[in-house]
Amino acid sequence: MKERIPAFAVIGHPNEGKSSIVSTLAEDDSVRISPIPGETRRCREYPVTVDGREVIRFIDTPGFQQPRATLQWMIDNPGPEMEMLADFITDHRPDHDFFDECELLSPLADGAGIIFVVDGSRPVRSVDKIEMEILRLTGLPRMAVINTKEKNRAEFLDDWKSEARKHFNTIRLFDAKRATYAERIDLLESLKGIDPDWQPALVEVIDAFKNDWDQRLIDTSTILMDLLAQASRYAVKKTCPDEALIPEIKKTLQETYRTDIDRLENAAHKNIRKRFKHNIFNYEFPPTSILNEDLFSKKSWRVLGLRQWQLVAAGGAGGGAVGAKIDLVTGGQSLGLFAAIGGLIGAGSALLGLQQAARSKVKGLPLGRMEIQVGPVKNEQLNYVLTNRVLIYFSHVINWAHSRRDTPEAAPSSRNSITANFTSQWSATQKKLFTKFFKALQKEDGIKISMLKPQVTALLIDTLKSISLLKQPLE
Numbered sequence: 381m382k383e384r385i386p387a388f389a390v391i392g393h394p395n396e397g398k399s400s401i402v403s404t405l406a407e408d409d410s411v412r413i414s415p416i417p418g419e420t421r422r423c424r425e426y427p428v429t430v431d432g433r434e435v436i437r438f439i440d441t442p443g444f445q446q447p448r449a450t451l452q453w454m455i456d457n458p459g460p461e462m463e464m465l466a467d468f469i470t471d472h473r474p475d476h477d478f479f480d481e482c483e484l485l486s487p488l489a490d491g492a493g494i495i496f497v498v499d500g501s502r503p504v505r506s507v508d509k510i511e512m513e514i515l516r517l518t519g520l521p522r523m524a525v526i527n528t529k530e531k532n533r534a535e536f537l538d539d540w541k542s543e544a545r546k547h548f549n550t551i552r553l554f555d556a557k558r559a560t561y562a563e564r565i566d567l568l569e570s571l572k573g574i575d576p577d578w579q580p581a582l583v584e585v586i587d588a589f590k591n592d593w594d595q596r597l598i599d600t601s602t603i604l605m606d607l608l609a610q611a612s613r614y615a616v617k618k619t620c621p622d623e624a625l626i627p628e629i630k631k632t633l634q635e636t637y638r639t640d641i642d643r644l645e646n647a648a649h650k651n652i653r654k655r656f657k658h659n660i661f662n663y664e665f666p667p668t669s670i671l672n673e674d675l676f677s678k679k680s681w682r683v684l685g686l687r688q689w690q691l692v693a694a695g696g697a698g699g700g701a702v703g704a705k706i707d708l709v710t711g712g713q714s715l716g717l718f719a720a721i722g723g724l725i726g727a728g729s730a731l732l733g734l735q736q737a738a739r740s741k742v743k744g745l746p747l748g749r750m751e752i753q754v755g756p757v758k759n760e761q762l763n764y765v766l767t768n769r770v771l772i773y774f775s776h777v778i779n780w781a782h783s784r785r786d787t788p789e790a791a792p793s794s795r796n797s798i799t800a801n802f803t804s805q806w807s808a809t810q811k812k813l814f815t816k817f818f819k820a821l822q823k824e825d826g827i828k829i830s831m832l833k834p835q836v837t838a839l840l841i842d843t844l845k846s847i848s849l850l851k852q853p854l855e
C-alpha cells in the first residue's frame with residue numbers, strides 16, 4: 381500500500397449487493413443502489429472519517445462483465461501480480477468491452493484489499509468460480525462476504541462456503557441490509573485476519589470506530605438532556621384584552637405550545653439521526669410503533685409515561701410527598717388519568733398529555749387586560765415520554781443499515797416483547813435521580829444541574845448501550 385490508510389475494494393458479479401455493502405460499511409447513504417444490474421459503472425472511493433481523520437476507505441466497483449476472457453488473459457500472461465494487473469489495464473483500456481474490468485481491477489493494481497461479495501441465496505455457477513480464481517491470482521489479501529439476499533434460502537450456503545474457502549483467506553456471512561453496529565465491527569475484526577501486515581492498521585481502525593460509537597452515545601445523551609431542559613422550561617404567553625376571549629386564546633396558545641414542543645422534539649431526533657450519519661432516514665416507523673402516535677396523545681402518555689406505582693417510587697420521601705406527587709400529576713383529573721394509566725381507556729387521539737403537561741394560567745395586567753400563559757410543564761411524565769421517545773427513535777436509527785432504502789416491515793410478533801417504555805426498567809433510585817434532575821432543570825438550578833449531570837449522563841449512556849445490545853428496534 382502507498383499509504384497507511386487501509387483500502388478495500390468491494391468486488392463481485394453485477395447486482396450481488398456490492399454497493400449495499402459499501403453503503404453499510406462506510407455508513408454512507410448516498411451510495412447508489414439499484415435492482416437493475418450494472419448500476420455502478422465506475423469505481424468510487426468512500427472514505428470513513430473519525431474526528432475528521434480518514435481511517436479506512438471502501439471502494440465501490442462495477443461488476444465483472446468479461447470474467448472468462450480476463451481469466452484467460454491472466455493465465456496467458458503470468459508474472460508478478462501487481463505488474464500483471466497494471467499490464468492488463470494498459471492492454472484493455474482502449475477496448476470498450478473491458479471497460480468494467482479495467483475499472484474494477486484498478487484499485488487492486490493500487491494494492492487495495494478485496495472484499496468479494498456473493499449472493500448466497502442462489503447456486504454457485506461456473507462464472508462465479510472464474511471470478512474467484514481471478515481474484516486469487518491477484519495475490520492480494522481477500523475476504524469473501526456472503527450476502528444472502530433472500531433470507532429464507534440457505535440451501536446453497538454450504539456450496540458457497542466450500543467454494544469460497546478455496547480462494548479466500550476469510551469468509552463471512554453479512555447482511556448488507558440489516559447489519560447492526562456490532563456486526564460491522566465483527567466484519568472489520570475478521571478483516572484483520574486476512575493479512576498480518578494490515579493487522580496493526582485495522583486494530584487502530586476498530587479502536588477508532590469503537591471510540592466514535594461511544595462518543596455518539598455521549599452526544600445522544602447530551603441532545604436528550606438539552607431537549608429535556610428546553611421542554612421543561614418552555615412556555616408561551618399572550619395578552620388578552622377581553623375576558624370573553626380567554627378560552628379561544630388559551631386554545632390557540634395550547635396549540636402553539638404543542639407544536640413548539642413537537643418542533644423541539646423533531647430537532648432533537650434529527651440531530652441524533654445526523655450524528656449516526658443518516659441523511660435520507662425519512663422512513664415510516666413500523667405500523668405497531670408507538671412513535672406513530674402524537675407526543676401528547678393519550679396512548680403515548682399511557683405507554684411511555686410512568687405507571688402509578690412508579691410515580692410513587694420516584695416520588696420517594698414518604699406518604700405526604702407521594703400524595704402531593706399524585707395530585708401534581710393528576711392536575712385535578714385524577715379519575716381520567718388513572719383510568720388512562722391503568723389502560724382502561726382505549727387508545728385514542730385525544731391529547732390527554734397536553735392538558736396534563738402544560739398548566740395554563742391567567743394573570744391580571746393593568747387597564748383590565750390579562751396575560752394568558754401556557755406552560756411551563758409541571759408534570760414529569762413529559763420527561764419520561766420525551767425520553768422514551770428519544771430511546772425508541774435511537775433504537776431505529778442504530779439498527780437501520782445505511783444501505784436500506786425501503787420502508788420497514790411490520791415487526792414479527794416475537795419482537796413485541798421489548799417494551800417501548802424502556803425507562804420502566806430503571807431502578808427506583810435511578811428514577812429518583814431523574815426526578816431530581818427534572819426539578820433542577822425546571823428551576824434552572826445551575827449548581828444542582830451540574831451536580832446531577834454526570835450521574836444522569838452515566839444512566840443515559842448505560843441505557844443507550846443496553847438498547848444497542850438488543851440489536852433490534854424498540855416498538
Ligand SMILES: Nc1nc2c(ncn2[C@@H]2O[C@H](COP(=O)(O)OP(=O)(O)OP(=O)(O)O)[C@@H](O)[C@H]2O)c(=O)[nH]1
Pocket residue numbers: 392393394395396397398399400401412413414415416417418419420421441442443527528529530555556557
Ligand atoms: N433483500 C435484499 N436485497 C438486497 C440485499 N443486498 C442488496 N440487495 C438488493 O439487490 C439489488 C442490487 O444491490 P446493489 O447493492 O446495487 O448491487 P451491486 O452489486 O452494487 O450492483 P451493480 O452496481 O449493478 O453491480 C438492490 O435492489 C438491492 O436493494 C440484501 O441483503 N437483501
Ligand SMILES: [Mg+2]
Pocket residue numbers: 398399400412413419420440441
Ligand atoms: Mg453497485
